[in-house]
Amino acid sequence: RKEVEQDPGPFNVPEGATVAFNCTYSNSASQSFFWYRQDCRKEPKLLMSVYSSGNEDGRFTAQLNRASQYISLLIRDSKLSDSATYLCVVNRGSGGGADGLTFGKGTHLIIQP
Amino acid sequence: EAGVAQSPRYKIIEKRQSVAFWCNPISGHATLYWYQQILGQGPKLLIQFQNNGVVDDSQLPKDRFSAERLKGVDSTLKIQPAKLEDSAVYLCASSTVNSPLHFGNGTRLTVT
Numbered sequence: 001r002k003e004v005e006q007d008p009g010p011f012n013v014p015e016g017a018t019v020a021f022n023c024t025y026s027n028s029a030s031q032s033f034f035w036y037r038q039d040c041r042k043e044p045k046l047l048m049s050v051y052s053s054g055n056e057d058g059r060f061t062a063q064l065n066r067a068s069q070y071i072s073l074l075i076r077d078s079k080l081s082d083s084a085t086y087l088c089v090v091n092r093g094s095g096g097g098a099d100g101l102t103f104g105k106g107t108h109l110i111i112q113p
Numbered sequence: 114e115a116g117v118a119q120s121p122r123y124k125i126i127e128k129r130q131s132v133a134f135w136c137n138p139i140s141g142h143a144t145l146y147w148y149q150q151i152l153g154q155g156p157k158l159l160i161q162f163q164n165n166g167v168v169d170d171s172q173l174p175k176d177r178f179s180a181e182r183l184k185g186v187d188s189t190l191k192i193q194p195a196k197l198e199d200s201a202v203y204l205c206a207s208s209t210v211n212s213p214l215h216f217g218n219g220t221r222l223t224v225t
Contacts, residue, residue, distance in 0.1 A: 003153075034213070043204060043216035044156065087155050098144065099132035099168070104157030 001026045004090050004104040011109045016066065017078055021107045023088030031066055032091035033071050037084045042085055047073075057113045074107075083111045115139065117217035119205050125223045131193040138186070138207030144168075146214065147180055148204040149189045150222045156204055163190065195224045 006023045011101040013019045025033075033050035048055065050071050061074040071090075075082055088104035117206040118137040126132050138145045143164050148156035156216040159178065165185040173180070177196070182188040192199055 008153075035164070043219055045216070046213040049213075066191075073165065097147070098206070098212065098214045099161070101214065103157070105155045 001074075002091070003027060003068075003102045004088055006078050006088050006104040006107050008105055009108040011107065013078055013079060013109065013110055014112050015078060017083065018074065019078055020072055020074045021086060021088075021109075022070050022072050023090075023104055023107075024055070024068075025088075027090070027092060030090045030092065031071075032101075033062075034089040034101075035060075035062055035071075035073050036087040036089055036103070038083050038087055044103075047066040049084070075104060078111050080111050080113060083109055085109070117205055117207050117215055119203075119217035119220055121220055122218065123221045123223075125225065127131070128194055128197055128224050130195040131161075131187050131191065132195055133191045134203050134205075134222075134224065136188045136190070136205030136217060138211075139215055142207035142209045142212075144208045144213070145182055145188050146206040147188070147206075147218075148206060149201045149202045150204055150219070159190070161214070192222075195222075197224050200224045 004025050035047040036044040038044040039046040050064050054063045059076045063072045085106040085108050087106045089101050092100040119178045121133050145162045147159045149151040150156040159173045160180045165182050200220050204219045205217045206214040
């Protein structure tokens with residue numbers, strides 16, 4: 001099983017719709033989880049951290065399911081500007097911060113007008 | 114706050130040639146990372162420095178790749194000799210205690 005697995009897509013979604021991605025991870029000892037966004041030919045940027053209790057930032061909601069070892073990202077009322085690749089990122093160890101991060105291959109999202 | 118600076122932005126070389134990339138992290142960030150991102154893949158960590166010491170280079174192909182951060186600030190990553198499969202974007206990132214990664218724009222390497 002790969003350390004971090006994501007459906008590469010692409011997900012073609014009409015503007016205004018709700019879209020959700022899942023990501024599974026293999027290391028049960030992982031403690032830190034993140035979603036990064038990467039625009040075409042740009043560097044990845046942190047979208048949001050994923051906490052055990054789940055967290056919400058505007059139209060974006062992230063959830064963690066430790067029992068099933070997956071994290072999710074929900075985007076409501078999608079905008080054309082949400083078109084990007086969304087990278088699931090998991091810490092390989094039990095520490096926090098940016099050490100030991102493993103990136104998934106990313107899920108490509110295309111919002112259509 | 115100035116971001117992570119990388120140069121060059123693009124580089125095209127022939128296989129078996131050598132190439133070097135440069136990175137200047139965000140001021141005050143003690144930790145510096147080099148990632149390789151092949152088209153269609155997520156970034157893969159090559160090497161992590163804490164100040165001028167290596168913390169993790171387990172995924173660095175040491176027969177051809179080398180990196181240094183002599184004064185604990187700037188860093189260079191070298192490939193010698195390059196192979197076709199080294200074609201990728203090389204991303205430098207920096208962080209400080211419990212902070213997320215801040216990536217530079219990357220260097221896009223094409224090996225022909």
